[in-house]
Amino acid sequence: MKELKIKDNALIHKKHFQEVANVTEKIVDKTLEQLEKEGVFIFPELIKDSEDISKEQVILQSINQCYRSSNVMGFLGFGNERLVIESRFSNGETDYFFQYLLECVLHLPNVVELNTDANQNHRTLNMLLFFFPNFLKKAMRKGLFKTYIQKKYNDENIRGTIDIPRHVKNNTPFIGNIAYNQREFSYDNDLMQLVRHTIEFIKKKPYGNNVLRKTKDEVATVVEATKSYKYFDRRKVLEKNLKKPIRHAYYREYRALQRLCIMILQHEKYQMGSGMNQIYGMLFDGAWIWEEYVHLLIGSDFYHPMNKGGKGAQRLFEGNIGLIYPDFISRNVDNRIIADAKYKPYENIRSSDYQQMLSYMFRFDAKKGVNLYPHNRETENVTGLRLNSGTTYENNVSPREDIIVYKCGLEIPCDCNDYNEFKVQIKKNEEQFITKVSNILNGK
Structure with missing residues (x-):
């Protein structure tokens, strides 16, 4: 397996992609929507509702003699080649930061260092398997598919x-x-049969029962509904689901589950040599997963509108006009603060970010706003920017004392020997980060 690791939001010379020329050719200048149709798994599925990422976004853009990566992380494979996109905030050979985000937000165990199935191909399958319980739960909240x-x-x-x-x-x-x-x-239809075959496939893994433990009720329901299940029908069931994907908008959770099951059951086929002409992989919206991680840290003090789920929508104007989704709105009505999660370095938080923050602050009568971002520097203090008043024409520009926009960063540990050491260090950094946000909330 030939593999190239790059960082998200990076500009890289084309010569570095020679080892993975085939997979590069398959994805360069293609949009997320195109890659999704060709078999790449995009997470979260509802990217069309995101302000940070869209179906029209290009994952790898050709610019003169370079390729520019975008705001996504994950892996893409084609034949015996693999392109891995890591977080730009991690250093070293292993992207512990991305793994930690997956563990916190999506409750995935450390698939980077699983002792079983140690090679990279099986690590990819491990990641797919650990996603299955979450997708099964979401789909079956709407009942069995009939x-x-x-x-x-x-x-x-x-x-x-x-x-x-x-x-x-x-x-x-x-x-x-x-x-x-x-x-x-x-209920005993092609889709539920596909889910049943995936469950039986996972059960045969050494850690399969642990994977399915938190969805034992859903698994039992699927098993009860698929009485016509036969192990040797797996190929036939796969082909039927490939030909007839779920399209109804109401069953979008089942559509996501269907695509994940197909990826799991087809994974070994990719590794054994068949299906070599098809692109596959998983991509994650970096901005979304950072925002959800920040919510886990500060959520007790803030409301969290979610644009991808359509929850907590706010409007700028009367008449239901001007849809907005501020990342975080503090619960303190008397001292309202707006917080925005930015998956970008300190220096990249610029004019458009300030304008967005100020519009949210004006809408919710907030005197303070704070941009929350990751960084990999040893020391970085909270920066407060005071809004100017006056104009240069009248030569009376001066900073106001009542309206401030802060930049507050969470330090991402670097040069860790293993994942456990990374977790110990970032837990300490999280405490410092929460304290800094709390000080802003309390006016300290």
Whole structure:
């Protein structure tokens, strides 16, 4: 397996991509929407509702003699080549920061250092497997997926369309039975069979039972609903689901589950040599996962509107006009503060970010705003920017004392020997970060 690791939001010379020329050719200048249609798994699925990332975004853009990566992390594979996109805030051979975000936000265990199946190909499969319980839970909140299926019968109680060729084959000489087909509304359909095959596949892994433990009720429900399950039908079930993806908007969670199951069951096929002409992989919205991580740290003091889930929507104007989703709105009505999670370095928080922050502050009568960002410097103090009043024309520009926009960073540990050491260090840094945010909230 040939592998190249790059950072997100980076400009890299094209010569560095020679070892993975085939996978690069497959993804360069293609949008997220195009890659998604070709088999790449995008997380979260609802990227169309995001202000930070869109289906039109290009993952790897060709600019003269360089390629520019975008605001996503993850991996892309084609044949025996793999392109890994790591967080720009991590140093060293292993991206512990990205792994830590996945563990905190998506409750994934440390798939980077799993002792079983130690090679990189199996680490990729491990990541897919540990996503399965979350997707199964989300999908089954809407109940079991039910749809019409064609069932074949051969008895004397005709309830459908007679299947003449099958009747002649099975009922000659005639003994009273009639072969017929009937459309029935059933839980035991192609999609639920796909989920069942995925469950059985995971069970056979050494850690499979641990993966499925937190969804044991959902697993039991799926097993009960798929009584016609047969191990040797796996290939047929896969082909049917590939031909008929779930398209109804109401079942978008099942669509995401369907795509994940297909990736899990097809993964070994990719590694054994078949399916070599298809791109595959998983990509994660860096801005979204950073925002959700920050919410875990400061959520007790802030409301958290979520644009991807359509929750907590706010409006700028009367008449339901001007949809906005501030990242965080403090719960303290008397001393309202707006916080914005920025997955970018200190120096990249610029004019448009300030303008967005000030518009939110004006809308919610907040005197303070704070941009929350990651950094990998040893020391970085909180910076407060006071809003100017006056104009240069009248030569009376001066900073106001009542409106301040802060920059507050969380230090990401570097040069850690292993993942456990990284976790110990970042826990200490999180405490310092929470203290800095609390001081801003309390006016210290």
